[in-house]
Amino acid sequence: xxxxxxxxxxxxxxxxxxxxxxxxxxxxxxxxxxxxxxxxxxxxxxxxxxxxxxxxxxxxxxxxxxxxxxxxxxxxxxxxxxxxxxxxxxxxxxxxxxxxxxxxxxxxxxxxxxxxxxxxxxxxxxxxxxxxxxxxxxxxxxxxxxxxxxxxxxxxxxxxxxxxxxxxxxxxxxxxxxxxxxxxxxxxxxxxxxxxxxxxxxxxxxxxxxxxxxxxxxxxxxxxxxxxxxxxxxxxxxxxxxxxxxxxxxxxxxxxxxxxxxxxxxxxxxxxxxxxxxxxxxxxxxxxxxxxxxxxxxxxxxxxxxxxxxxxxxxxxxxxxxxxxxxxxxxxxxxxxxxxxxxxxxxxxxxxxxxxxxxxxxxxxxxxxxx
Amino acid sequence: xxxxxxxxxxxxxxxxxxxxxxxxxxxxxxxxxxxxxxxxxxxxxxxxxxxxxxxxxxxxxxxxxxxxxxxxxxxxxxxxxxxxxxxxxxxxxxxxxxxxxxxxxxxxxxxxxxxxxxxxxxxxxxxxxxxxxxxxxxxxxxxxxxxxxxxxxxxxxxxxxxxxxxxxxxxxxxxxxxxxxxxxxxxxxxxxxxxxxxxxxxxxxxxxxxx
Amino acid sequence: xxxxxxxxxxxxxxxxxxxxxxxxxxxxxxxxxxxxxxxxxxxxxxxxxxxxxxxxxxxxxxxxxxxxxxxxxxxxxxxxxxxxxxxxxxxxxxxxxxxxxxxxxxxxxxxxxxxxxxxxxxxxxxxxxxxxxxxxxxxxxxxxxxxxxxxxxxxxxxxxxxxxxxxxxxxxxxxxxxxxxxxxxxxxxxxxxxxxxxxxxxxxxxxxxxxxxxxxxxxxxxxxxxxxxxxxxxxxxxxxxxxxxxxxxxxxxxxxxxxxxxxxxxxxxxxxxxxxxxxx
Numbered sequence: 001x002x003x004x005x006x007x008x009x010x011x012x013x014x015x016x017x018x019x020x021x022x023x024x025x026x027x028x029x030x031x032x033x034x035x036x037x038x039x040x041x042x043x044x045x046x047x048x049x050x051x052x053x054x055x056x057x058x059x060x061x062x063x064x065x066x067x068x069x070x071x072x073x074x075x076x077x078x079x080x081x082x083x084x085x086x087x088x089x090x091x092x093x094x095x096x097x098x099x100x101x102x103x104x105x106x107x108x109x110x111x112x113x114x115x116x117x118x119x120x121x122x123x124x125x126x127x128x129x130x131x132x133x134x135x136x137x138x139x140x141x142x143x144x145x146x147x148x149x150x151x152x153x154x155x156x157x158x159x160x161x162x163x164x165x166x167x168x169x170x171x172x173x174x175x176x177x178x179x180x181x182x183x184x185x186x187x188x189x190x191x192x193x194x195x196x197x198x199x200x201x202x203x204x205x206x207x208x209x210x211x212x213x214x215x216x217x218x219x220x221x222x223x224x225x226x227x228x229x230x231x232x233x234x235x236x237x238x239x240x241x242x243x244x245x246x247x248x249x250x251x252x253x254x255x256x257x258x259x260x261x262x263x264x265x266x267x268x269x270x271x272x273x274x275x276x277x278x279x280x281x282x283x284x285x286x287x288x289x290x291x292x293x294x295x296x297x298x299x300x301x302x303x304x305x306x307x308x309x310x311x312x313x314x315x316x317x318x319x320x321x322x323x324x325x326x327x328x329x330x331x332x333x334x335x336x337x338x339x340x341x342x343x344x345x346x347x348x349x350x351x352x353x354x355x356x357x358x359x360x361x362x363x364x365x366x367x368x369x370x371x
Numbered sequence: 372x373x374x375x376x377x378x379x380x381x382x383x384x385x386x387x388x389x390x391x392x393x394x395x396x397x398x399x400x401x402x403x404x405x406x407x408x409x410x411x412x413x414x415x416x417x418x419x420x421x422x423x424x425x426x427x428x429x430x431x432x433x434x435x436x437x438x439x440x441x442x443x444x445x446x447x448x449x450x451x452x453x454x455x456x457x458x459x460x461x462x463x464x465x466x467x468x469x470x471x472x473x474x475x476x477x478x479x480x481x482x483x484x485x486x487x488x489x490x491x492x493x494x495x496x497x498x499x500x501x502x503x504x505x506x507x508x509x510x511x512x513x514x515x516x517x518x519x520x521x522x523x524x525x526x527x528x529x530x531x532x533x534x535x536x537x538x539x540x541x542x543x544x545x546x547x548x549x550x551x552x553x554x555x556x557x558x559x560x561x562x563x564x565x566x567x568x569x570x571x572x573x574x575x576x577x578x579x580x581x582x
Numbered sequence: 583x584x585x586x587x588x589x590x591x592x593x594x595x596x597x598x599x600x601x602x603x604x605x606x607x608x609x610x611x612x613x614x615x616x617x618x619x620x621x622x623x624x625x626x627x628x629x630x631x632x633x634x635x636x637x638x639x640x641x642x643x644x645x646x647x648x649x650x651x652x653x654x655x656x657x658x659x660x661x662x663x664x665x666x667x668x669x670x671x672x673x674x675x676x677x678x679x680x681x682x683x684x685x686x687x688x689x690x691x692x693x694x695x696x697x698x699x700x701x702x703x704x705x706x707x708x709x710x711x712x713x714x715x716x717x718x719x720x721x722x723x724x725x726x727x728x729x730x731x732x733x734x735x736x737x738x739x740x741x742x743x744x745x746x747x748x749x750x751x752x753x754x755x756x757x758x759x760x761x762x763x764x765x766x767x768x769x770x771x772x773x774x775x776x777x778x779x780x781x782x783x784x785x786x787x788x789x790x791x792x793x794x795x796x797x798x799x800x801x802x803x804x805x806x807x808x809x810x811x812x813x814x815x816x817x818x819x820x821x822x823x824x825x826x827x828x829x830x831x832x833x834x835x836x837x838x839x840x841x842x843x844x845x846x847x848x849x850x851x852x853x854x855x856x857x858x859x860x861x862x
Contacts, residue, residue, distance in 0.1 A: 021401035024754075038639045055749040058757055059639050060782075065754035069727060102397045109394050116390070119563075123570050169766065172411065174565040177572070181579040204422030205415060212581075233429045234422035238684065239765070240490035240653045252440045265765050266494055266654070266790045273497040277599075287561045289554060290794030297505035305557045309564030312571075312579050320576050328567035335559065402726075408719030416715070467737065469687045476687060483684070484652035491653035494790065495837060499606045500599040503844040507852045517849075521842050527789075527812055529620035530835035539623060546796050555797055 010090065014079045014098030017065055019109075022102030024067035027079050027094065032062050038084040041066065045077050057081060066098075073100050111371045118334055123327030130323025137322040144283050144301035145314050148182070148259075151281045151300075152189040155256025160280075161196040162186065163255040165246050165271060166210065167262020167286065168239060170203045174309055175287035179261035180206075180213050181312040182285065182303075186259055187217035191226060198249065199232040202242050207234045243267040247274045260284040260299070261308070264291045272298035285311070342367065379575040386573035427451075453478065519545060592858070595851020602844055609840045613832035619824075620831045627799055628816040631784045631806020634758060635668055642757035643750055644669050645677045647771065648689030650764035654788050655688055658762045660814035660827040661786040662692045665760055668821045670700035670707070675746050677756070680713040681720070681767050690736065705735075705744040712736035718770050725779045727751050753779045758805070762786045768795065772803050786813065 009031045017024040027041055041064045042051035057064040064081075071077065076097035083090045130137055155162045164183055169176050183199065190197040199214060201207035211232045218227035235245040247270065250258070258275040260268070260282065268284075268291040275282045276298050284295035285303030295302045303311065313321035342364075349361035389407060392400040430444035454475075461473030468475045508514040525531035526542025571577035612618075624632075635644065646665065650658045669676050678693050680686045690710055697708050711732045714720045723731045728751060734740050741747045749755060759781055761771045768785045775781045782805050787795050789810025798804045808817055811834060815827030 019396055021396040021398050038641060053749060055755050056639070056641055056643070056757075058642075060637060060757075065752075067726065067752050067754055069729075069751070104395060104397045106394050106396050113394055119566060120570060123567060127576070170415070174568045177568065177577075184579055201422075204418040204420075204425075207425060208418065208421060213579075230425075230429060230432060232425075234425040236426075237419070237422070238487075239651070240487045244486075244490055248440075248443070263766070266491065266788060269497050269501055270490070270493050273501055287565075288794075289557045289561070290791055292557070294501065297501045306560040306564030309561070309568050312577055316579070321571070324567055324571050324576060328563055331567070332560070332563050335563070405719050405722045408722070409716060412716035412719060469690070471687075471691075479684075479687060484655065484688075487652035487684075488656060491656075495610065496603045496606050499837075499841045499844060500602050502841050503597070503599075503602055503848045506845045506848065508849055509852075517845065521845065524838045524842055527810075528835040528838050529622055529831050530839060532621070532623050539625060543625060543627075546793060547800060550793060551797055551800060554794070558797065 010083060010092045012079065012081050012092045012094045014077065014094040014096065016099060016101050017067070019103055019106040022073040022100050023069075023071050024065055025071060025077055025079075025098035025100050027057065027064045027066060027081065027098065029057065029062040029081055029083075029092070032059075032083065033085075035085055036083045037086065039064075040082045040084075042080045042082065043068075043077055044080075045075060051078075051080050054079070071100055073102060075099065115335075119328075119331040122330045122334070123324050126327035126330065127320050127323040130319040130326070134319035137319060137326060139310070139314055139317075139322055139325060142303070142307050142310070142314050144285065144303045144307065145182075145185075145311060147281075147283055147301045148185055149189055151257035151259075151283055152186060152193060152195065154281055156193040156195040158256040160256030161198055161253055162190050163246075163250065163253070163258045163275075163280070164197065164199045164210075165258065165260045166199070166201050166203070166206055167260075167264045167288075168202045168242070168267075169263040171205045171209055173263055173287075175261075175263045175285075176203075176206055178287075178308045178311050179285065180209055181315065182259065182261050182308075183210060184213050184217045185311075185315050187214040188221045191218045191221035191223045194223070194226065197231055198253065198255070200242075200246050200249065201232065201234045202237060204234050204237075207232060239265065239267060243270050246271055250274050250278050250280070254278045255280050258282045260286075260295070261303075262286065263288050264295075269294035269298060275299075375578070375581055378581055379578070383573055383575060386569070390573075519549070591854035592851050594847045595849075595855055597844070597847065605840055605844075606837055609836040610833045613836060614829060617829070618832040619828060620835055622812075622815045622819050622828060622831055624816045624819060625813075627796075627807040627809065628813050629806075629820070630799075631786075631808050632668070632817060632820045634782065634784055634805040635665070635674070635760075636672070638672065638674055638757050640673045641675065643675045643677060643746075643755060645679060645756045645759045646689075647759060647761045647763075647767065648678060648680045648685040649682055649767035650688075650762055650788075651682050651684035652688060654764035656826070656830070657788050657811050657814065658764065658786060659688065659692055660811065660825055660830075661808050661817060662689065662762055663696055663825065664814060664817040664821050664823065664827070665786070666693060666696040667699075667823050668817075670696060670702055671821065673707075674757075676708040677750070678708070678710040680711070681717055682765070683713045683715075686713050686736070705739070706746055709744055709746060710736040717767065718774055721770060721774050722778070725753055725775070753781045756781065758782045758784060760784045760786065763791065764788050772798050776803050784808070789813075 011030045012027060014025055014027045017026045029039065036059055039057035039059055041054040041057050043054040043066060044051045054066050054068065055064055076099050078097050079094040081092050083092065152162055164186055166179055167175060187197060199210050201210060211229050214232055215227050218224050235242050251274065258280045260271055264286050265288065272282060272284065272295055282299040283301045284299040285308040286292065286295060287305055287308060289305065292302065292304055310325050313325045345360065345364045349364040353361040389404055392403045395401065430447045433441050433444045457475040457478055458468045461468040461470060461475035465473050470476060506517045506520060508517055523542050523545055525534060526538045531538040568577060646662065666676065678689050680689055693708060693710060702708055712735060714731050720731050729741055732741060735744065753775065759771060759775065761768050761783065763785055768787060771783055776783050784806045785795055785804050786808035792809030795807055799807045808814065811827055811830045815831050818824050818827045
């Protein structure tokens, strides 16, 4: 039997879900005893005589977001929540109706907006400074990128082909775009040395981009006639099928140099170990942090994370590109500063809290909530 | 000239719109990113045909020229046709290629699953050979790496607990504390590098992906 | 020490990898063949995953994402079965979703097998949404309405004709999403679904990926982490149903021991070689 307890300690509020595109109302319950086993949310609107079931409320957060397709912006909706106790059920009605609205600005993303503005400004400022003073820019040595010429050269001396193996993510991945930059450099060297190249692709869009990149590199090297589209091949969109295909090509063709560039998963070590077994010089580059140890163990050179993303700036050495790298470094410094402040505030706050003064901890928690 | 300018303009306009609408939930802006991703999926579907075309041509060339390992290309054509035909027949016959009684599922269960599992299983062998080669105590840094690796390897399996019951706790500490600092550093570096690269792409500074 | 001995010690640093492969093959095969078992101890990360599901009230919805295929099936399928047993035992509703097309039959087989064990009814207690391409786009769209991407279930049955789906529209109606991951989908679940929709997540990943997922666990972006076959065995222990995860533990233990022994041999060889070179 359902008991309607008007003066229950439990309260239910229905309000417009903040920071959304409308069409949804949040129902939140307060002062709910821990003994509640289940909570069901019911809804009705103007003209309805009875409530209809809207859904199950989480008894971890005591929050339910009603985004049913029937919810209209600007229209009031009334909610009742039935709380199931071991031996009884208590129904609580929301103190006021919930009305949905669409928002023009997502306040929860303010920290992202601030960071975007600061970071973009820093990058743009350093690009402008780089244009004015191109000599004042320094980029540290990246051995893996310096080794590209050596690898292609060695492959040429041995009379073996060069392999360029793309990772498993598509063209929307920054690492894949960086891989295309590196491919351009490799293909140009290959064209200059007149040695064969084979580019394997997991993604057909990356394949077409690779074909264009290699074609352009051959043109830049003054050897457009040597370009052969059929050397940039698609294998399969299946992880270990791709791995088997690349491994098979490695074992049969015995390349002198192998470039493993892009985002890799569990196949990283299988590819790198096979490459090692055929005696190729291997240069890997990935933004997949968990695959880095495998590449470090099995390859001669590795582009670690952001080194790969800076490849175009390093290879091109254009002031504008280098300026953007410097801007990004300052952005990193800005972020490190914020992290440092956060660490100090959190640590001191925790110490003071344990001594009975929780004011600083409150400030720290508010900052955390903002982010 | 236009061949480069038009893609750059498209990149700039779509890039700026997506960034701005990230902060605007109000319709129709809130759904623009989702719509763009849906378009990408549609384009991707069509480019799969390009991929298949590339693969078929590659093996046709090998067969025609009798290049080294040309008979692998026969296996390719056999597998390709088998999957295609059984897939179509199963879809027509059962209304679902993945129906448990379909011929497609028969080949899936008896060929594809063992092949894929075998490829993944190779990882265990390669991890062993790479560990054997790479973990040498050449200097103090390499020694720390070696010792940590041994602790984690033992702590992650029951035999570690049998050796010393606190070894799993030590492993958890290594994974949760010791490795997290550098891991987060690399993650933050990659994230910022990606943002910087995206800015370069949107502003048309980074053009190396264009021919 | 004579020349022959030095040569032997140095050889330890240059063992042909085929010997390593053979030994690893044997230490993996023998425990499975003889059914050797080892006691499994539960780690806090897996316990946290278990507790998150265990706390859910009856009737809550758990979405399980099959983001793997046959390759990583030996590691992730035992996790799927253990989690399904937990869900069905607690009378939770289960929705399966697939982001890897070749994982579709594997996930469905696991679901049907465990559902049958518990006498659960399709469409009432569990259902399978099937596969849709588009990864992130699908994840984001489900935040508004599942029906905007999945018009029907795996068999094409309209979602509204399945009783359990009547009040399930988006992540707000789903208590926990469990991502079983062999690739990048786990990152997408965290970066898009947890970050944007505050959806509670649990990730089950292959052992090789586990180290990369710990930052999410520590930052509270995921509620629990089940790593590799060991994680599966731990979950099996928690649901009191030892299965393939337990069988694999003896193999994994002895494989790890064998690798450590090879590392030790490699280092003996390395030091002997270095000593000889210094002596020269």
